[in-house]
Amino acid sequence: MSPVPPANTEATSPEERSVAALRRKEALSRFALAGTLVFLCALFALTTHNHVFMKSTNLINVASQSAINTIIAVGMTFVIVTGGIDLSVGSIVGLAAVFSTGVMVGGLGFTIGQYRVDLLPQLPGVGGVLIGLGAGLTVGALAGLFNAMSIVRFRVTPFIATLAMMLIARGAGHLYSVEPIRGVPPAFIWIGQGRWLGIPIPVYLALTVVVIGWAVLSKTPFGRRVYAVGGNEEAARLSGIPVGRTKLLVYVASGLCAATAGTVLAAQLQAGDPKLGNAYELDAIAAAVLGGTSLMGGRGTILGTVLGALIIGVLDNGLTMLHVSSFAQMVIKGLVILGAVILDQARQRP
Amino acid sequence: MKAQRWMIQATIGVLAVLLLVCVGCVKKVEDTPAAPAAPVAGSSTEVGGEPVYRVGVTLLNREHKFYNVLEETLKTEGEARGMTVIIQDGDFDSIKQKNQIEDFIAQEVDAIVVCPVDSASIAGPISLANEAGIPVFTADIGADEGEVVAHIATDNVEGGRLAGEYLAELIGGKGKVVILDHPAVMSVQDRTKGFEEAIAEYPDIEIVDRPAADGVRDEAMARMQDMLVRHPDMAGVFAINDDTAMGALAAIRQSTSPPENLMMVGFDGTEEALAEIEKGCELKADIVQYPDEIGRSTIEAIYQYLRGELEWKPGDPTVVIPIAPKLVSADDLPLE
Numbered sequence: 018m019s020p021v022p023p024a025n026t027e028a029t030s031p032e033e034r035s036v037a038a039l040r041r042k043e044a045l046s047r048f049a050l051a052g053t054l055v056f057l058c059a060l061f062a063l064t065t066h067n068h069v070f071m072k073s074t075n076l077i078n079v080a081s082q083s084a085i086n087t088i089i090a091v092g093m094t095f096v097i098v099t100g101g102i103d104l105s106v107g108s109i110v111g112l113a114a115v116f117s118t119g120v121m122v123g124g125l126g127f128t129i130g131q132y133r134v135d136l137l138p139q140l141p142g143v144g145g146v147l148i149g150l151g152a153g154l155t156v157g158a159l160a161g162l163f164n165a166m167s168i169v170r171f172r173v174t175p176f177i178a179t180l181a182m183m184l185i186a187r188g189a190g191h192l193y194s195v196e197p198i199r200g201v202p203p204a205f206i207w208i209g210q211g212r213w214l215g216i217p218i219p220v221y222l223a224l225t226v227v228v229i230g231w232a233v234l235s236k237t238p239f240g241r242r243v244y245a246v247g248g249n250e251e252a253a254r255l256s257g258i259p260v261g262r263t264k265l266l267v268y269v270a271s272g273l274c275a276a277t278a279g280t281v282l283a284a285q286l287q288a289g290d291p292k293l294g295n296a297y298e299l300d301a302i303a304a305a306v307l308g309g310t311s312l313m314g315g316r317g318t319i320l321g322t323v324l325g326a327l328i329i330g331v332l333d334n335g336l337t338m339l340h341v342s343s344f345a346q347m348v349i350k351g352l353v354i355l356g357a358v359i360l361d362q363a364r365q366r367p
Numbered sequence: 368m369k370a371q372r373w374m375i376q377a378t379i380g381v382l383a384v385l386l387l388v389c390v391g392c393v394k395k396v397e398d399t400p401a402a403p404a405a406p407v408a409g410s411s412t413e414v415g416g417e418p419v420y421r422v423g424v425t426l427l428n429r430e431h432k433f434y435n436v437l438e439e440t441l442k443t444e445g446e447a448r449g450m451t452v453i454i455q456d457g458d459f460d461s462i463k464q465k466n467q468i469e470d471f472i473a474q475e476v477d478a479i480v481v482c483p484v485d486s487a488s489i490a491g492p493i494s495l496a497n498e499a500g501i502p503v504f505t506a507d508i509g510a511d512e513g514e515v516v517a518h519i520a521t522d523n524v525e526g527g528r529l530a531g532e533y534l535a536e537l538i539g540g541k542g543k544v545v546i547l548d549h550p551a552v553m554s555v556q557d558r559t560k561g562f563e564e565a566i567a568e569y570p571d572i573e574i575v576d577r578p579a580a581d582g583v584r585d586e587a588m589a590r591m592q593d594m595l596v597r598h599p600d601m602a603g604v605f606a607i608n609d610d611t612a613m614g615a616l617a618a619i620r621q622s623t624s625p626p627e628n629l630m631m632v633g634f635d636g637t638e639e640a641l642a643e644i645e646k647g648c649e650l651k652a653d654i655v656q657y658p659d660e661i662g663r664s665t666i667e668a669i670y671q672y673l674r675g676e677l678e679w680k681p682g683d684p685t686v687v688i689p690i691a692p693k694l695v696s697a698d699d700l701p702l703e
Contacts, residue, residue: 066597074623075596081621082589195430197584197613199639210621217621286584286617288639290610293585337593343550343579 043318046309050324053357057328061335070338077216083330084223085110085278087323089297090304091230092274094322095267097305098234100247100314101175103268105164105182106275106301109157110294112190113279117153118198118289121145121205125152146205150280157276158269160186165265183298190291198289209284219281226274231319243267247314303350304329307357328353420673422666423471424454424480425464427508432638433658434482437506440662441480448670461488468492472499478669480504486511497681502672505685506665507658515685517668517677519661522689523557526654527605529694530558530632531565533652534603537630541571542602545594547611549582555607558634558654562605575601580611587614588621595622604631604649609640612650619649636695645700652696660690 061070069075089106096103119125124139137148160182167178211218234240242263245253254260278297283289307325310317332353336346424441426434438454445452453476457464461484471479472495479496483489486509493513496503503510505518534544544566549555559577566572575598580587587610594601595618606612612633619625629649633640636655643650668688671677679686 069596072596075593078589078592078596082592085585191430196432197639210617212623215623282585285621286588286614287620288584288613290584292583292610295581295583333589334593337578337590338597340576343548346579 043309047318047321047324049360050308050321050328050357054324054328054331057331057335061331061338065335065338070335075334075338077220079327079330079334080220081217082334083326084217084219085282086297086300086304086329087223087326088226088278088281089275089301090308090322090326091226091319092271093298093301094230094305094308094310094317094319095234095243096175096271097302097310097312098243098247098314098317099264099267100250101168101264101267102179102302102312103164103271103275104176104179104298105160105186106271106278107294107297107299108183108186108190109160109272109275110279110282110297111291112160112186112193113153113157113276114283114293115190115194115198115289115291116156117149117276117280118201118205118283119149119194120152121149121202122198122200142202143204146202149205153280154273154276157272157274157279159272160276161269161272162265164272165268168268169261169264187291194289194291197291199287201283201287201289205284206287207284209281209286219285222277222281226277227319227323234319239263239266244315247316249315300326300329303354307354328357420448420450420477420669421474422450422452422478422480422669423467423474423476424452425457425467425471425482426454427457427482427484428459429456433507433656436658437482437662440659441666444663444666448666450666450670457482457484459484461485464489465492468496472496472501475499476501477673478502478504480506480665480669481510482507483510489513502669502679504665504669506661509685514681516672516679517665517686517688519665519668519688519690521656521661521692523554523692524561524564525689526634526656526692527558527561527563528565529561529692530605530634530652530654531562532568533694533696534605534630534632535566535569535572537632537651538572538602538628540569543573543575543598543600544603544605545598545601546574546577546605547580547587547590547594547607547615548577549607549611550577550579552582555582558607559605572603580607580614582608582611584610584614584617587611588618591615591618592621595619595625599624599626601626602628602630604629606631606633606650609633609635609637609653612640612653613643616643616648616650625649632694641695641700644695644697647697652694654692655695656692657690664688664690 062068089110093103093106120137124135125137126133126135137152139145140148164179164182167173168175208218213221234243242253242258245258246260246263250260279294282293304325305317305322306312307328308318308321308323310322332350336349341349422445426438428434429438442452442454455467457467464484468479468481469492479501481489481493481503483505489510490512493503493510493515497514502516503514505515507520509518509520546559546562548559563574566574576594578590578593580590587606591614604615606615612631615631619629631650632652633650634654636653640650640653644653668677672679677686
């Protein structure tokens with residue numbers, strides 16, 4: 018336990034003082050994170066050829082490239098704040114990409130003996146797109162529900178439960194279709210490739226997910242329960258918080274976020290490839306952890322995660338612009354994540 | 368427990384919705400699909416005086432079209448030579464493949480063909496076959512160790528060279544070229560090696576960048592976006608496989624100001640890439656591999672070896688039989 022700081026403010030109670038100190042520290046680490054982001058941008062702006070890093074087209078690219086990871090990382094933040102982890106998100110990206118486009122292009126059905134059962138019809142135009150998106154998001158939510166069942170009902174540790182789902186979802190995607198699904202309707206492609214006011218649609222989608230995630234985590238009773246479960250699960254249970262239900266919703270949300278990312282990615286690429294999303298769980302965890310989310314649970318913010326995702330996006334883009342070899346990029350990214358977390362922990366110590 | 372009740376309700380809800388959707392959309396299918404006849408492995412050793420060779424094959428997988436074609440040719444070509452070809456699916460699993468080879472040894476087949484799941488760990492099973500005196504052939508993917516009579520695979524260096532020569536011609540022998548690379552993979556290193564050799568013939572062409580795109584669409588899209596900003600005046604792109612090419616095309620389509628007359632060459636010859644080439648876009652040509660040629664040459668090599676026409680004895684280096692890939696452009700499409 019932390020030693021009580023010297024009492025220099027007499028009017029406030031120790032609890033109020035420690036809460037204020039925590040707030041101050043959180044704000045400070047957020048500030049340090051934003052500073053890191055600005056520093057990296059300035060560094061790349063100065064060092065890249067003709068300062069191409071700062072070109073508006075490139076900054077829009079960085080935003081668009083970070084959008085996918087941001088969407089996944091928002092869901093991941095909820096999971097990590099409860100003290101869990103979700104390793105299945107990358108596979109859910111691939112599964113949702115191939116399944117949503119598959120349903121969009123060919124409907125959904127199966128044959129038993131002589132009978133053909135159509136679960137979902139294949140509709141032309143926007144109707145088909147909506148059915149496909151619904152199917153993709155549903156499969157992501159179901160994967161999350163499955164994770165939650167294993168974790169809450171059967172007491173499997175989140176690491177193992179979602180590791181299993183990582184295999185299940187990746188395999189299921191390939192069983193559904195090994196070949197990428199092509200011929201998706203233009204209305205769907207617009208989601209990935211369209212622009213509004215010069216900004217790609219995926220950036221707006223990521224912003225929407227961020228705003229919803231931020232509002233739910235920091236402004237609702239549910240959000241407070243998420244922190245309570247991660248802070249001290251037993252205490253949360255004893256104080257009447259529905260721990261199981263909270264965890265269930267968190268994993269469903271993570272599955273939904275991953276599925277959203279998968280459909281957006283498929284729209285950008287105009288094809289649903291079951292191979293998509295390989296190792297995305299690592300980038301999402303890195304974004305959350307860079308953003309100050311504690312893997313022990315109970316601590317983390319959506320804003321921090323967004324900054325974390327942007328730092329990773331800026332590093333990927335900037336280092337490529339500087340011709341840094343892909344192997345050196347891995348080393349640098351690893352060191353940056355490690356350094357940021359060590360600094361963050363040093364700040365957290367009183 | 369409250370949480371459990373909640374979960375059960377959620378599950379029932381989902382199932383109920385699915386059921387509702389099902390009801391009313393059940394209709395009769397016109398014709399019942401017939402079950403395909405199960406392949407029968409032959410067992411006789413002699414037909415009309417000619418020996419019937421039995422060949423055991425373990426494939427990398429049955430998911431890729433490449434391997435479906437390879438399997439089909441091995442079977443038909445083998446049977447045309449009076450061989451009995453027993454084909455197993457390694458299913459990306461080294462242990463499974465090891466068991467399959469052990470089964471082949473127990474069945475005392477005359478030759479074994481392996482498309483290794485893992486070039487390193489196949490050494491053990493191959494040495495078991497060597498001890499049993501059964502000749503081993505590798506197709507498509509090689510083995511790091513073990514006595515292998517012949518290795519039959521696409522010549523990736525030649526493929527890269529074809530891509531380089533064609534791209535150089537397309538861009539008029541000058542300009543900036545980008546390779547969308549995947550340096551961690553051996554066969555890709557061969558492709559880029561051949562490409563660089565071809566480009567080296569043109570002093571006015573410069574390979575300005577080669578970001579790693581991991582051979583997958585999503586990464587290729589992001590790295591191509593970067594390249595479009597970094598080298599807005601680039602003339603050509605070499606995509607080391609077709610997934611990379613498809614990702615790069617998506618990046619070009621999203622770009623507000625793509626370079627004019629950008630030319631790209633891909634590798635693999637997937638149906639999807641060939642359709643894009645035929646339709647007309649930045650992807651101008653593709654290097655096409657021939658799994659049927661690999662299958663035919665494998666059977667030929669086995670046949671020759673078993674009849675003593677192919678000279679090889681244990682201790683000799685593996686006979687390498689490269690299968691030349693071909694370049695396919697819009698002029699050659701549609702194929703056949």
